[in-house]
Amino acid sequence: MIVGAGFAGYHCARTLSRLAKGAAEIVLLNPLDYFLYVPLLPEVAAxxxxxxxxxxxxxxxxxxxxxxxxxxHNVDLDARRVAYTxxxxxxxxxSYDRLVLTVGSVNKLLPVPGVAEHAHGFRGMPEALYLRDHMTRQIELAGATDDEDERAARSTFVxxxxxYTGTEVAAHGVLYxxxxxxxxxxxxxxxxxxWLLLDVADRLLPGLDERLSRTADRVLRARGVDVRTGTSVKEATADGVLLDDGGFIxxxxxxxxxxxxxxxxxxxxGLPSDKGRLCVDEYLNVPGRPEVFACGDAAAVPDLTRPGEVTPMTAQHAQRQGRVAARNVAASCGKxxxxAYEHHDLGFMVDLGGIQAAANPLHLPISGPVAGAVTRGYHLMAMPGNRVRVAADWLLDSVLPRQGVGLGMVAPWSVPLDTESPEVARLPRGTTGTA
Structure with missing residues (x-):
């Protein structure tokens, strides 16, 4: 049984089904009936x-x-049973004979006054749809008001x-x-x-190569994005954001x-963890539990290329860990x-909207239209489906004006920041469901 169908879970299920060839029952437990290709969510919002x-x-x-x-919502490791809603x-x-935990991650909520009430995250489809409607609505309301202060506030996005996510959201959002x-x-x-982009770090994309950071910084500033590093939010209100330097936006x-x-x-x-991630060995196996495997964002996988460290929470690692987990599950059954999981990262790509991107495939830094083409080509190869439809949408967007309409599909209260399930929207009756 595989719990979660993100990058790790999906590719684990896909690889395991090919290895099993019908000789085993493979069960995938997931809140939704689709695998979400998260890297392209900013383009949905835009x-x-x-x-x-x-x-x-x-x-x-x-x-x-x-x-x-x-x-x-509960795993009984001794009885080998998973409870769900x-x-x-x-x-x-x-019940299960082998369990692979690939439950992924949720929004990180810091103890900043007002943030839980007035901010929205960007982890799942409901949040992307909400943001698209919200941006559209704010621009329309800005055009309808005669109050200059209100118009400025509604036209300001923080x-x-x-x-990776924040930079792409700002890059696409300002164009939209x-x-x-x-x-x-x-x-x-x-x-x-x-548009303002804030971070306590001293540069954009602090976890990536500095050359990618410089390219993204240059592109965003050229579009007029107010990039403020070394800056954080002190308090959020319904009317704006108070910064730690005393400024109010x-x-x-x-x-x-x-x-x-x-x-x-x-x-x-109740198992050993490392900063909230389940501890596993290099074979993605939970120590003391030979029938339990874990990978992706939920697991602290030893990074054999950097002894003493664990692999970062990226789709690149999750996808490959899922495949290795499938092979090790099969091996535990005698096939x-x-x-051991070992992967040298192949570089990263940051889509900056339009024809712009910052990328370092195989650690070769590129930018501009070339990087944009490489980035889109990579996404098409990495997607397990819908490639023709995605390419068609890109083509239409390049020759037709953007369709800016608010569909009202997701209400603000449906996508609270403190949710433990960002992939589903909250419904009026207190249950959850797809948007």
């Missing part, structure tokens, strides 16, 4: 890609895997966290809101929408991209031999 383009059907691409819709709030349990403003008769000749939009933390299910297991 109206470039439709939501289904980055949502790959689990049953359609994993025909030999039994999908069970549900959110795991399905989308209709019904309780269920599943992104906290200049890592400016396109909307150009279409609005009352905003066309006024000040352009204002009037805004109705606070986008929280400060990082992630392992899914809370990990802490409930093949176990292998």
């Amino acid at each position: 109206g470039i890609l439709e939501p289904r383009r980055v949502s790959v059907s689990l049953t359609g691409t994993l025909p030999d895997v039994r999908l069970v819709l549900g959110q795991a 399905d989308p209709e709030d019904r309780e269920g349990t599943l 992104v906290v966290g200049a890592g 809101t400016r396109a909307l403003a150009r279409q609005n008769a009352r905003l066309r000749d006024g000040p352009r929408p204002r 009037a805004s109705r939009s606070l986008i929280w991209c400060v990082g992630v933390r392992p899914d809370p299910l990990v802490a409930s297991l 093949g031999t176990p292998r």
Whole structure:
């Protein structure tokens, strides 16, 4: 049984089904019926890609895997059973012979006053859809008001966290809101929408190569993004954001991209962990539990290329760990031999919107249109489905004006920042479901 269908879980299920060839029952427990290609979520929020383009059907691409819709909330390691809640709030349990935990991560919430009430994260599809509607609505309301202060506040967007996600959200967001403003008769000749990108680090993309950081910084500043490093939020209110330097930014939009933390299910297991991530050995096996494996963001996997460290929380590692976990599960059942996880990163790519990107494939730094083409080519290769549809949307976006309409699909209260399930939207009756 595999719990979670993110990058690690999906590729584990896919590899294991190919190895088993029908000789074993493979069960995948996940709240949703699709694998979400998270790296392209900023393009969904910016109206470039439709939501289904980055949502790959689990049953359609994993025909030999039994999908069970549900959110795991308890694991009885001794009885080898997983308890879960399905989308209709019904309780269920599943038994297993081998368990692979790939529950991923959720938004990291810092103890900053007002943030939980007034900020929104960017981890799942509901949050991306909410942000697209929110940006569209704020620009329309800015054009409708005669109050200059209100117009400025509604046209100001604050992104906290200049890592991979925050940088891409700001890069795509500034292009999207400016396109909307150009279409609005009352905003066309006024000040352009204002975007701020804040981080306590001394540069953008602090975890990546400095050359990528410099490229992203140059592109964002050229677009007018107010990049403020060494800056954090002291308090968030309904009217704006108070910074730690004493400044106040009037805004109705606070986008929280400060990082992630392992899914809370990990802490409930009572097993050794490292900064919230489940400790495993180089074979992705939980010590003392030969039937339990873990990988992806939920696991502290030893990095054999950097002794003494664990692998970072990236899709690149999660995808490859999922495949290795599948082979080691098969080996534990007598098919093949176990292998240790070892991977030298192949570089990173940051989509900066338009034709711009910052990339270092095989650690060769490139930027501009070439990097943009390489980045999109990489995403098409990495996606397990929907490649033609994604490419078609990119082509249409390059020749047609952006469609800026708010569909009202996700309400603010449906995507609270402190949720333990960012992949699903909260419903009025207190349950959860897809957006």
